[in-house]
Amino acid sequence: MKKVLLAFAFSTSAALSVISSAGAGICEPSKLTPALEELYDSDQESRVGLTPSNDVWNMRRLEEIVAECGWPDSELVGRKAALGAFLVLQHAPLDLQLRYVPLLREAAEKGQLVAGTLPLLEDRILVRKGLSQSYGTQFSNGCELHEIANPEGVEERRETAGLPPLQEYVAYCLERRSSP
Numbered sequence: 001m002k003k004v005l006l007a008f009a010f011s012t013s014a015a016l017s018v019i020s021s022a023g024a025g026i027c028e029p030s031k032l033t034p035a036l037e038e039l040y041d042s043d044q045e046s047r048v049g050l051t052p053s054n055d056v057w058n059m060r061r062l063e064e065i066v067a068e069c070g071w072p073d074s075e076l077v078g079r080k081a082a083l084g085a086f087l088v089l090q091h092a093p094l095d096l097q098l099r100y101v102p103l104l105r106e107a108a109e110k111g112q113l114v115a116g117t118l119p120l121l122e123d124r125i126l127v128r129k130g131l132s133q134s135y136g137t138q139f140s141n142g143c144e145l146h147e148i149a150n151p152e153g154v155e156e157r158r159e160t161a162g163l164p165p166l167q168e169y170v171a172y173c174l175e176r177r178s179s180p
Contacts, residue, residue, distance in 0.1 A: 027069035033081045035065060036072055040084030043091060058088045059096060071103040073112040086117045094128045097121060115162030136166045143173040 026032055039058050045051045062085055065072070074082035089100055101121060108118045123133035123146075132149035135157055140146055145166075148154050154166055163169065 026065065029076045032065070032069060032072060033077045035061070036077055036081035036084040038084070039088050040080050043084065043087045055088070055091050059092045062088045063096075066100070066103070071100075071107045071112070073107065073110075074114050075112060079114055082114050083117070086114065086121070090117075090121055090124060094125065097125050097128075101125060119158075119161040119163060135161060135163060136169065137163070139173055142177055143170060145170065 026035065039061060042051070042054045042058055046053045046055070065085070072082055072085050086104075089097060089104075104113060104118050104121060107113045119135040120137045123135050123137040126133045126149075127138045127146045132147040133145075134149055134154075136145055136148045136151075136154050138146045158164070158166060158169075164172075
């Protein structure tokens with residue numbers, strides 16, 4: 001337990017030191033990239049149980065970054081940093097997802113998002129609203145897909161969005177669930 005708390009405290013203080021420099025050029029890739037990579041690490045550590053959930057705190061940091069810099073361009077900050085921003089939003093409450101999804105759509109139109117991330121968020125929003133998903137990215141009860149709207153067109157939508165075929169995606173989910 002001490003190791004987990006120490007890891008959380010260290011990660012929190014490191015990230016705060018990066019964010020506290022927001023007024024001092026945080027939008028420069030040399031500063032923005034490590035801040036977003038820290039968000040990625042923090043998000044993933046809480047997903048695997050290494051630290052308590054950091055979702056609220058991570059979202060506050062992301063909001064500060066987006067207010068200062070706009071949505072991070074994956075070409076400028078790199079894949080891990082861009083995924084850090086995306087994952088924090090993917091794990092945020094619905095109201096925050098709805099607030100920021102227009103920025104992601106705009107970034108996607110400019111080619112500034114990691115391929116496949118926008119469909120994941122859009123499906124998550126639809127499922128949270130009780131609607132059928134478009135791309136087949138959201139599961140319930142292990143690896144059971146939530147309902148898909150127009151399932152006969154899902155493979156074409158997935159390909160266009162840069163997602164793997166649905167059968168491969170489900171197989172990947174099953175593989176991850178069965179491994180310790």
